[in-house]
Amino acid sequence: MRTWMLALAAGLVLPRFLPALPSVWILCVLGVLGGLLLSRRRWASSGLLLLGFAWACWQCQSAIDDRLPVSQDGRTYWIQGTVSGLPTSTGDVVRFELEDIESRHAGLPSKVRLSWYGGPQVRAGERWRLAARLKRPRGLVNPHAFDYEAWLLARRIGATGSVKAGERLFAPHSVNSWRDRLRLRLMEVSASGRQGAVAALVVGDDSGLSREDWQVLQDTGTVHLMVISGQHIGMLAGLLYGLVALAARWGFWPSRWPWLPCACALALAGALSYGWLAGFDVPVRRACLMVAVVLLWRLRFRHLGVWQPLLLALNGVLLVDPLVSLLPGFWLSFGAVAVLALAFSGRLGRWKWWATLTRAQWAASLGLLPLLLTLGLPVSASGPLANLIAVPWVSLTVPFALLGTLLLPLGAIGETLLWLVGTSLALLFELLFAMATWQPAWLAVGIPIWALLMIGLGVLLMLLPSGVPVRALGLVLLAPLVYPPYSEVAEGRAQVSVLDVGQGLSVLVRTREHALLYDAGPRQGDFDTGERVVFPSLRSLGVKRLDILLLSHADNDHSGGAQAIRRLLPVARTVSGEPQRHATDLNAKPCENGAEWRWNGVRFSLWQWQAARESNQTSCVLLVEANGERVLLTGDIDQAAEQALLLSGQDVKAQWLLLPHHGSRSSSSEQFLRAVEPSAALISRSLHNAFGHPHPAVTARLEASAIDVYDTALHGAIRIDLGDFSVAEIQRAERRFWREK
Template identity: 30%
Template sequence: MPPRQDRSLFEAIALSNVQRYYRLTWQKPAKIESGQIWQFSARMKGISSIQNQGGFNQQKYFISQHIVAKGRVKQAELISSNTSVRKYIMDRTLPILHRLPQGDILQALIFGDKRELDDARWQQLRQTGAGHLVAISGLHLSVVFGLFYGVLMLCSRIFSAQQHGRKAQVIMLVAALITLGYGYLSGFGIATQRALLMMLLLVIFSVVKQFSHSWDRLLYALFFVLLLDPIAILSAGLWLSFLALAIILLAVKPQSFTPPSASMHTEVAVSNIRQRLLIKGREMASYLLNAVNTLWSIQWRLALGLGGLQAILFGTLTPHSIWLNLLFVPWFSVVVIPLTMLSFCLWLLSSTLLSIIGIEQQVIENIGTTILTLADVSLVPFVELLHVSDHLPWALLPITEPSLAAVLFVLIALILVYLRPHLAVDKRIIRYCLVILCLPVGAHLLGAIQRSDEPNHQYNDVWQMHVLDVAQGMAIVVQQSNHGIIYDTGAAFGEFSYAKRAILPFLVSRGITDIDYIIVSHDDNDHVGGLTVLSDAFPASQLIADFSLADHTDRSLSQRCQGNLSWHGLNMHFIDNQLLNGNDNNNSCVMRLSDGNTRVLLAGDIETLREQSLLQTQADVEADIIFVPHHGSRTSSTPAFIDVVNPELAIVTAGFANQYGFPKSDVMARYQQRDISSLQTGHVGQISITFTEKGYKIATYRQHLAPFWYNHLFKFGESLKAE
């Protein structure tokens, strides 16, 4: 993979015509406020991040948000400070919102500021599929535009008897400006900018009276969004927004919204007022029933379509989102958003007038609390349903990649069935296509049944080893069907753990439900950091290590790193440590894994003394694949040790541009001089090796599993540092 080509592709195509941002970490930050201009001295590095199946693709997210580099602030100087209108309004409003029970949600709805939403709230939003309701998007902007357009039209009819098209166009422009102001208050997030662009296109088409179909406007909006921001194609929000609009256009038919007034003008020969009222009542009931049917028609299609897309993008399904959003979306559209915006505008006007008069700030805040309480109360039913979702079964279902593929094929089959009457294709061809599309789900179900009936002693001839990219650390998963072994658990830093970030999502994506053994090589954070998380996630697993686990879990060791274990046809041979008084690295658990055809040596962080000990005791360390000891440090991989192991492939578990400069170039030269191929997780991402009777096959994440341009390695920030 030529790094220069990758970098030029990224710079020339991806970010050449868009705003660029930098993500900075400040360990002891000063008070930062909107409107300030700072000059930073920061240590920068590229956006290349860990790459594994199932995990969050931070690198792709950075690119979609126009973030071109990340770094750590070393020095900072405040250049100037200008109070913006948005900051002034926020400073006056946030103290009031903090008093209200649902102030965190109101803060997100008004200012697009989601910092007050805690982890529990986010979990509730995820499991109900309601996260889009607190993130300002096309729904919010459409409601605000429609609200003020309706209010202004009503006022114009009250104060002016003359109505003409020019007045309606002026009102539409004013409503668009108000909506633009709402976008400014929300911080002009990227998703908000796209929604505003779509709204402005609609207004422009309406003002110039240019005829265009709804599908035309949707395509125009997509064209201009991608013209102004080509990398918006990587954003999940773009796909969700445009898919939602496409589903609505497919579900809604023009006749579905025939207002009752259209039939009320029909001349009906009735002389009885009661009969006339009865007819109008029936018409109104029919209209309401039609509206409910249309809403249901839209909602179930949105739930299936967006649910499928969310499964693809995020690897989870939210079954309850169908009926919950059937309640949430109308409630937010008709009640919550209008009340919130009207209350906020009323508060803004009243606070301005009271400040001019000279009323005390405390009194103004009390009045603001009273005004915004109405908006807060409107959120009570929503919050109560969020709490109910904590007790619902199957609230958030992770989905494996094979299951997802099977479900998608079934959805394509259902679409084909729906479109069959309109296709000029032979029915036999359609039947064959339906059978082929349903084969994956049938095979998946059959495999699940076979696994459930399969005795524990049976195993497959094919097994896999997955070397996960956990930055500067080690995490290896051995897989046989839905069973697995974990060797080392990656690092953890405070609340952050690579076990949560990478290992658990990977296990879900691969359908690994049973972890039989968790082996920890030694007591260093980059190897044992995720043990607490994994031990809790798999309480039935057996723990193997050569040190006390008391600092990491309440569970006790199942055995030490000694002897042999047989697991699903594989032999795990633990090589005894004959080195006395070795340091922590040299006490690493050394294991050789073999299926009778291929041998893999996992050496942990052993150093020169332990390597010499293994050679002196004539330990059987010969292997086809070796995990380079101590991440490629100069303290390991002596020439004599490499010669005895005599591997074909050397795998280095080291993060890209890590602070230690691992692996060292002179160490890797020893392997290259012996014609030993090498791979580094920090460069190629996850490494998956499939073993069969004929040998093994290698697939890496960046080059084979997901070889997309945004997953390439961007080498900005790479440097070699002293050990």
């Protein structure tokens, strides 16, 4: 039975690792073959593997087919739909999901995610008629960055877009509308400034937590505590089960009612009620199913051991929705349960409560380490200690938060309870902040597969019982954590990485011992590209400090993320084409026209038009040369600045040219392209941007000159090994079935 369940689970998760999905006729053949093999007991495991694979691929393909067609990408439509989930408001931006889509245009997806800048208040359950510009699901693609496209597909969102205009058709009339009203009520109570945290624990809405709160939770490895997950659902179910068990032990439970079935039924009812309150999102559905399986195991099948219910829950979750394997939370939740089962199974004797709690935190922190590294998630050094304190703290807080919410109709009683809950959470955040300041999270360098397997084996050995002879070898196998293996840049060479930051620019230039960042990407509302995209990419590439942060000029699309980079990374020096326009805490120095220096045999030189009359013209231009191969980074200079650069006498010939001003009509003149003579042009921009970059006239010039084009909107991040005279590497070449080509 265990072998069969393992085979089925393997088939259900296998599509997650495919570069492309098989065709429909291949899936039909595999399904029929799996059914035939299933009829023979000897080949039943292979049959379940094929059936699970075919089912998961079919589900994935159906979600992909529900995306916005390519022919309708970037167009504006009038659509009608119902607001699902809980809308969030940040500044003047309202974000929400719309489902049950109706439109006179055929082929639109059944669910979309929209942003409304300056829009009115939107409530869950409302029906709206909207004019929305829709785009196919697409995300930024950088080394070891968050995969937004996978997240959208897992939620079966077929398009994203922005609202231009709209009107409300019907008032809220769904369960979500009730949750939305409850969320608003919770945000109005006095909770020592922690109303957002209370709402996160009660209704699963984390939009009330600030960016600083999330940073603290990430640095201390306690993000899971503020997102309703298996821990919260399981804790409430365990509490209700324990209350019945204690009442039965102390003689308070009616003898005519068998306590065990009643305890399991009450625990399941509590878990489902909490899940309903939290909106039955993907993690909540997964947690409720796991609790149901565990309770069933406790009621009837305890003799089968702990692994059977875990495998049953795993297969149940994957059969209901195979797309959950695209989410990191799926792997972390089941991984945590598996690690705890391994750490506590097969041990003799009884554990004291404090020893059990300590061992659980140690095992979970160590056991999840390989998964965190594989998924490219931060690893918290203070996590074991923080969780040792925070897990019981939050576990004791949640029941009072739910009780206070239940008693809100009574006025002062419910509000007083929630004030106590808010005060408790405020104290917890103060403690977590101190831990985060002492030891922030560590984002590992991109570790190769062989090293990850080595670390995984080492962790597995260390989790084995102490009597196992080879257990000590686990410490040796963790060596890649101390000395991470990553390729260093050779002497006399430079590695140039044009990061995918949307409509903006950020380029990393690394030599063997030095690093320079040319621009830091945009900051748009609460989304700081410097913090969310550029910094993780720098760390994954092994950059621990910047020798120079060079900002071409002060426009937001080039310098918006600069403050985040200064906050998160040591920066020796900041240089800008417009130092006077930056915040004083950046301490930016002016671009020195004609400045030159060498790092590890690589030559760098700066140029700036001294007669510039407006911001784009002041862009600080950087030329990098390694072993005779050059790249010219031009910021946002226009044709007048290009002409001034040519008249300055600078040698501008370069194999690689970053197109000025993202390829706008006012730049990249024919004379400038002839003078530079690039073999390839680099464009940093977002797809379907409002500025029309790159302009068709510029594209025509590039085609006429037979210049190859590398475009972050089409190719993702671009890497050039300067000095090797090789072709560029593009991030989207690493194929995933859910990723746009």
